[in-house]
Amino acid sequence: MSEATAGGQADGGADAGAAGDRGGGWGGEGRRVRVVLVDDHRMFRAGVQAEIGRTDETGVEVVGEAGDVDQAMTVIQATRPEVVLLDVHLPGGGGVEVLRRSAPLMTDPEAPVRFLALSVSDAAEDVIGVIRGGARGYVTKTITGTDLVGAIFRVSDGDAVFSPRLAGFVLDAFASTDAPPVDEDMDRLTQREREVLRLIARGYAYKEVAKQLFISVKTVESHVSAVLRKLQLSNRHELTRWATARRLV
Incomplete structure (x- = not known):
């Protein structure tokens, strides 16, 4: 159905x-x-x-x-x-x-x-x-x-x-009459990857992210891996610094 x-x-x-x-x-x-x-x-x-x-x-x-x-x-x-x-x-x-x-x-x-x-x-x-x-x-x-x-x-x-x-x-x-600046790095991410990125950067555990977004922990892990790869980052600490610098947290 x-x-x-x-x-x-x-x-x-x-x-x-x-x-x-x-x-x-x-x-x-x-x-x-x-x-x-x-x-x-x-x-x-x-x-x-x-x-x-x-x-x-x-x-x-x-x-x-x-x-x-x-x-x-x-x-x-x-x-x-x-x-x-x-x-x-x-x-x-x-x-x-x-x-x-x-x-x-x-x-x-x-x-x-x-x-x-x-x-x-x-x-x-x-x-x-x-x-x-x-x-x-x-x-x-x-x-x-x-x-x-x-x-x-x-x-x-x-x-x-x-x-x-x-x-x-x-x-x-x-x-503001100014158009928002284009962020090529953010544009590489899907909408779901951006959601996961923000929650991880705010200190949420994978289980908490999964609960917030109504997805599985395994799916969260996959999204985090994709984000790290696309942004060329090594771990969630670098991810948090990257998100903080862009005022996404």
Whole structure:
């Protein structure tokens, strides 16, 4: 069966702010928001749906889900939800590609589809990339269920939702007229390798990285080996110094 189906958390309060009244949903009496979940980890999608998809309590109705870019477009076009929870790193081109293909839906004057990025990454380039692509907000996967529901309702209303740290990235990026410098070394790395690089450089053990990214320890080891090879580094200590010099930690 295809992962695409129709029908069917330490930022905490800093990510979304007050969630609002619980009676009849976070958005008020009888309010409902239709949501599509886009993430390449099936177990994560199931956990989010279990947390926020209790429609009578939360006011959120999960109407579809997908695990890659093509699946996402099929489900979004079929269901036309108010909000799409979008992971940044997806097979088929990533969240930015979903946003690019969804441009006509986002600008529909009568029923716009709005996007809220939900990612493990808190890297500035990831945040800025999806915001430039048209997402209305960006929260990390450490957000609580209550605050995520609040963020969904706020994005549905047209508000922008960020944690203070991530909002700073966006403000800095849009306040500057200078294009970001090209980093040829970073360009050699895949998106997943960059995620692993940042966590390793912050001192995470391989098991902790695996848990954060929902991958196996063996996969983490493979990514670290690839990063060291591509950057011509010998060990994680050199990797940490390299990442610190580029302010990636």
